[in-house]
Amino acid sequence: MSPKPLIAITSKKILAKAWGSLTEYVFDYLHSDGGQTSIKREVYDHGSAAAILLLDPDQRLITLVRQFRLPPHLNGNDPMMLEVCAGLLDGDTPEVCAKKEAVEETGIAPRDIVFAFDIYASPGSLTEKVSCFIGFYGEADRIGAGGGLDHEDEDIEIVTIRYDQALPMIASGAIIDAKTVALIQHAALSGHFG
Structure with a gap:
């Protein structure tokens, strides 16, 4: 593990605050060669999140949302x-959030959840860390209609694909969301696709 860089924040100014906050930071950064630079960056913060890839191992299916x-x-x-x-934690633990989002968005309550990894999708400008999980389900675990929450203005289509379609959809550009690409590749490399 590399040593932590030495920085000193010299100013912080909130540029916008609504759903999240956009803050301008100015900081002095001490380079590994001993040099120092003053750097200005805007950082967006709306909290951290959890994401879950839903797998039906018996039918060899993945359930996604559009x-x-x-x-x-x-x-x-x-x-x-x-x-x-996926969704913002909003005070929940990542695992609780992942389970809740699966039910709200797809109507599926996964019977088993396995932690996969944490990921920063854009660490140069976003504070959001996404805790990623794989959730296993079968037909009996479909407990609702899904589709999202009206009060959150969600209009979600549930999409089920076969395991063998997932990686080609990444290669073709049909799936380009970072957390989704990472979770599908993780599932394939970990042997979850069989």
Whole structure:
């Protein structure tokens, strides 16, 4: 493990505060060669999250969700992103959050959950750390309709694909969400796809 860099925050200014906060930081960074630089960065913080890849090992299926995302739209990409279930922690533990999001978004209550890894999707500008899980389910674990929560303006389509479709969908660009790509690749490398 590399040593922690030495920094001293010299100023902090909140630029915007709504759903999350955008803060400008100025800090002195001490380089490994002994030099020092003053750096200015904007950091967005809306809390950390949990994500869960739902696997049906008997049927060899993955359940994902598709929903509108504004940033891809602004970049000229298809805004209807295919993703694993995920949500902000909002005071819950990551495991509790992952289970709750699975039920809200897909109606599936996974019977077993395994921690996979923590990930920062964009550590250069976002504080969000996503705790990632794999959740195993069968037909008996479908306890609701899913589709998200109306009061959170969620309009979620439930999408079920075969294991053998997942990696090719990443290669073709049909799945480009970072947490989803990482969880699918982790599941394949860990032998969860059999």
